[in-house]
Amino acid sequence: MKKYLLRRILHGLVSIFLVVAIVMIMIYSWLDREVIFASDPQFSKMSNNQQVVYKYRNWQNYGYVDFLQYSDYLQMLANNGEIDEETRKAAFSFGRKPENDSEIVTEYIQKFEAYCKENGYTVQRLNAIVAGARKTLAPGGAQQLFAYRNRSLLQRLWTYFSGLVQIDNIHAVEDEEIGERKLTFTWYDPVYGGKKFSPAVMGNGTKHKYLLYCDSSFPFIHQNMLSLSLGKSYSVNKDKDVFTTMTRSQGGYVPSLITYPTGLVENSADDLHSATYVAGSLGSSDVNQERFTDNYTNVETVRKNMSRMGYSFTIGIIATLCAYLIAIPLGIWVSLRKDKLADKIGTCYIVFITAVPALCYILIFKAIGALSGLPTIFDMEKESTNKLMFVLPIVSLALPQIANLLRWLRRYMIDQMNSDYVKFARSGGLSEGEIFSKHVLKNAIIPIVQGIPASILAAMVGAFMTERVYTVPGMGGLLINAITAYDNGVIVGVTLFYATISVTSMILGDVMMSLVDPRINFTAKAR
Amino acid sequence: MENKNELFAIEGYTNEELFSRMDHNDLESEKITAPRYSYWKSVFRVFFHKKINIFILFVLALVLIFTYVYPALVDYNPNANLMDSTSKHLSPSDAMAKFGSSLSWVLGSGASGQPTFDAIWNGARISLSLALVCALINITIGVLLGAVWGFSKKLDLIMNEVVNIVGNVPTELLIAVLVLILSPGFWTMVLAITATGWLFIAYFIRTQVIIIRDREYNLASRCLGTPITRIATKNILPFMTSVIVTQVAIIIPSYISYEVFLSYIGMGISDMSLGRLINAAQSSMLTPGWGIEFWSPVLVSAVLTVILYVAGQNLGDASDPRTHM
Numbered sequence: 001m002k003k004y005l006l007r008r009i010l011h012g013l014v015s016i017f018l019v020v021a022i023v024m025i026m027i028y029s030w031l032d033r034e035v036i037f038a039s040d041p042q043f044s045k046m047s048n049n050q051q052v053v054y055k056y057r058n059w060q061n062y063g064y065v066d067f068l069q070y071s072d073y074l075q076m077l078a079n080n081g082e083i084d085e086e087t088r089k090a091a092f093s094f095g096r097k098p099e100n101d102s103e104i105v106t107e108y109i110q111k112f113e114a115y116c117k118e119n120g121y122t123v124q125r126l127n128a129i130v131a132g133a134r135k136t137l138a139p140g141g142a143q144q145l146f147a148y149r150n151r152s153l154l155q156r157l158w159t160y161f162s163g164l165v166q167i168d169n170i171h172a173v174e175d176e177e178i179g180e181r182k183l184t185f186t187w188y189d190p191v192y193g194g195k196k197f198s199p200a201v202m203g204n205g206t207k208h209k210y211l212l213y214c215d216s217s218f219p220f221i222h223q224n225m226l227s228l229s230l231g232k233s234y235s236v237n238k239d240k241d242v243f244t245t246m247t248r249s250q251g252g253y254v255p256s257l258i259t260y261p262t263g264l265v266e267n268s269a270d271d272l273h274s275a276t277y278v279a280g281s282l283g284s285s286d287v288n289q290e291r292f293t294d295n296y297t298n299v300e301t302v303r304k305n306m307s308r309m310g311y312s313f314t315i316g317i318i319a320t321l322c323a324y325l326i327a328i329p330l331g332i333w334v335s336l337r338k339d340k341l342a343d344k345i346g347t348c349y350i351v352f353i354t355a356v357p358a359l360c361y362i363l364i365f366k367a368i369g370a371l372s373g374l375p376t377i378f379d380m381e382k383e384s385t386n387k388l389m390f391v392l393p394i395v396s397l398a399l400p401q402i403a404n405l406l407r408w409l410r411r412y413m414i415d416q417m418n419s420d421y422v423k424f425a426r427s428g429g430l431s432e433g434e435i436f437s438k439h440v441l442k443n444a445i446i447p448i449v450q451g452i453p454a455s456i457l458a459a460m461v462g463a464f465m466t467e468r469v470y471t472v473p474g475m476g477g478l479l480i481n482a483i484t485a486y487d488n489g490v491i492v493g494v495t496l497f498y499a500t501i502s503v504t505s506m507i508l509g510d511v512m513m514s515l516v517d518p519r520i521n522f523t524a525k526a527r
Numbered sequence: 528m529e530n531k532n533e534l535f536a537i538e539g540y541t542n543e544e545l546f547s548r549m550d551h552n553d554l555e556s557e558k559i560t561a562p563r564y565s566y567w568k569s570v571f572r573v574f575f576h577k578k579i580n581i582f583i584l585f586v587l588a589l590v591l592i593f594t595y596v597y598p599a600l601v602d603y604n605p606n607a608n609l610m611d612s613t614s615k616h617l618s619p620s621d622a623m624a625k626f627g628s629s630l631s632w633v634l635g636s637g638a639s640g641q642p643t644f645d646a647i648w649n650g651a652r653i654s655l656s657l658a659l660v661c662a663l664i665n666i667t668i669g670v671l672l673g674a675v676w677g678f679s680k681k682l683d684l685i686m687n688e689v690v691n692i693v694g695n696v697p698t699e700l701l702i703a704v705l706v707l708i709l710s711p712g713f714w715t716m717v718l719a720i721t722a723t724g725w726l727f728i729a730y731f732i733r734t735q736v737i738i739i740r741d742r743e744y745n746l747a748s749r750c751l752g753t754p755i756t757r758i759a760t761k762n763i764l765p766f767m768t769s770v771i772v773t774q775v776a777i778i779i780p781s782y783i784s785y786e787v788f789l790s791y792i793g794m795g796i797s798d799m800s801l802g803r804l805i806n807a808a809q810s811s812m813l814t815p816g817w818g819i820e821f822w823s824p825v826l827v828s829a830v831l832t833v834i835l836y837v838a839g840q841n842l843g844d845a846s847d848p849r850t851h852m
Binding site for chain 2: 011012014015016018019022023026027030031032035351352354355356357358359360361363364367464465468479480483484486491495498499502503
């Protein structure tokens with residue numbers, strides 16, 4: 001069994017890898033790259049050459065191309081010690097047109113072109129765009145010289161998967177002025193004023209200041225050492241990782257009295273445990289100098305509502321639980337009264353859910369709910385006072401699940417009841433109740449059990465239509481929103497997440513089934 | 528019995544006249560005489576035996592007439608009253624008072640002054656055509672490939688992985704990509720739905736084939752040397768008819784639902800299909816007096832899908848030979 005499971009998991013991993021590869025081909029090679037700027041307000045404000053450079057810079061940030069500007073090339077030469085600062089400055093400003101270049105500039109531009117050719121870059125020089133009779137530069141019309149290189153799929157896949165799990169270490173920050181790189185352990189966390197007993201591991205040189213800390217929220221001990229990075233968002237949640245978008249709490253700020261490293265006590269929603277390093281941020285801002293003693297100034301805020309995944313999971317898991325609790329007894333009851341009124345009503349309901357478009361029945365449920373006075377719009381601000389908001393989304397999610405379970409349970413039950421061994425048991429004198437509970441139910445429930453892990457994990461993924469109709473801030477809309485906004489990092493990240501969930505639930509389902517039914521053995525050779 | 532020939536003798540005829548010699552024929556000798564049984568005749572006998580099915584067929588015919596014949600008869604122009612602000616969002620009675628009492632106005636008028644009734648049936652025509660074309664393509668490819676898949680162990684290994692992979696690539700992404708590369712037209716949508724849709728039907732058929740493939744009667748048939756193609760077409764395909772019909776009954780409504788879903792998220796086709804109508808009339812849902820604009824396409828799509836589903840299911844039940852006794 002272990003060997004079989006290992007093989008299944010390996011197969012699953014290969015599938016996930018290929019899924020990500022296919023999605024990457026689709027969005028990076030088939031889609032027009034310009035579409036990612038469609039919903040970028042900054043892009044539309046720019047014009048001419050500036051816009052072109054902005055495009056390439058963003059394409060580099062979001063994994064399309066490698067981008068090298070002439071000035072960066074000169075800086076690189078200077079850093080390597082190949083040229084001195086004076087030559088760099090002399091070669092730095094190139095002309096509006098190639099004809100206007102000075103000798104030294106021409107020399108270095110040739111070197112740049114040679115370097116680019118060697119490394120597979122394509123050089124592009126944009127002449128200055130002038131406007132009017134006085135030959136002033138048009139807005140964003142300054143001359144540009146840069147080179148770009150398309151990334152290959154393999155390169156992209158390698159970068160993506162190698163950066164998937166990030167381990168924070170004391171060499172994570174590249175800044176030279178960091179001071180001594182080290183880890184420190186304290187029994188008394190300075191966030192709580194340094195007097196309360198609360199162990200913490202802090203780092204200098206690491207990305208996060210706090211690597212391990214305790215607080216009063218579940219699961220009490222938290223870590224920042226391992227982090228997942230599924231893909232950076234371009235427009236859905238700008239510059240944030242998809243995983244952060246899924247798991248970060250939302251809603252209004254929750255201020256509390258906190259002690260900053262300088263000793264300043266203030267009523268603020270800052271979460272000091274989330275501090276990350278930003279080079280040079282201490283010196284550049286008075287606000288930071290008042291509060292912090294080092295460059296670990298980028299903090300998250302404490303918010304009062306659940307994360308996207310939290311909402312989806314809460315609603316989904318309650319709905320799933322209700323569905324199983326209702327559908328299983330109902331399925332048994334209905335199949336015991338085959339072809340009677342209860343069975344016919346049940347069948348009508350199943351037909352309704354199967355045939356009618358999901359959007360239609362969700363809207364019908366919403367209308368019925370509105371008539372009975374339930375809130376139809378989910379509002380995070382009122383969540384703590386009005387739990388009734390959860391009712392309609394849960395009901396809308398549970399009702400189709402009930403129909404689905406009911407259909408299969410009824411099918412399996414009736415098939416079992418017609419089988420020969422049941423007739424034999426009856427002729428052997430077993431009572432109907434005994435036959436039913438000991439044989440029919442046990443056999444009919446096996447395929448149902450297989451679906452349990454899938455339905456629990458599916459709760460995490462969220463339900464797109466239900467969440468949209470009731471405006472629940474959950475996970476469901478993430479993928480669709482990313483696709484409509486062409487937010488490629490998010491698409492890849494969410495696809496990876498979904499694929500992992502689906503592969504896991506299939507494996508877990510088979511494991512559950514073999515646990516419940518000892519006859520099922522995946523390791524035995526097929527006949 | 529002294530003479531066997533006497534038993535068959537008929538006066539006035541010689542043996543040569545009455546009997547002729549037959550050569551031995553392998554194929555003929557395999558035939559077993561059975562009571563006359565016509566499969567399709569039995570299917571329809573069982574189908575029409577239930578009175579409810581006649582009613583369902585009647586409703587289905589009515590719906591189909593409205594979907595395909597009615598739009599061809601009336602001259603529907605969604606922008607005819609675009610400039611006339613008094614013709615928008617009219618209730619049925621107001622619309623009939625304004626435009627005369629014709630069938631077009633029984634559901635009032637919509638946001639651009641178009642008759643809701645005509646708009647719905649035009650939308651239904653597009654949605655149903657999309658579903659039918661997609662179902663035809665997917666079922667044809669799916670059944671043929673699924674049959675081969677079920678018999679070939681090598682293909683099974685590869686295709687199972689393919690299903691695992693393709694099943695996890697979001698369909699919406701494929702649609703978004705195709706719509707951007709091509710255009711959001713009818714045939715693009717057909718391409719998007721059929722590009723991966725056949726795979727899952729083939730997978731379903733493959734599972735069914737595997738279940739039946741190793742039954743005793745097929746094992747016996749194989750032992751007697753029947754070629755695989757004959758087992759597939761003569762032994763297995765008849766068994767699968769009811770399964771295929773049931774599958775068709777499920778997928779046609781599911782494609783209509785999917786089209787509604789796609790329009791809802793703004794990825795649908797450019798024509799005014801049922802989904803687009805529902806999506807466009809969403810704001811009318813909450814406005815008092817305009818609710819009919821929203822609920823009528825919802826109800827029509829519900830009726831359309833339910834009636835197709837029930838008719839298909841019952842035909843599927845009737846095409847199962849076990850119900851022919």
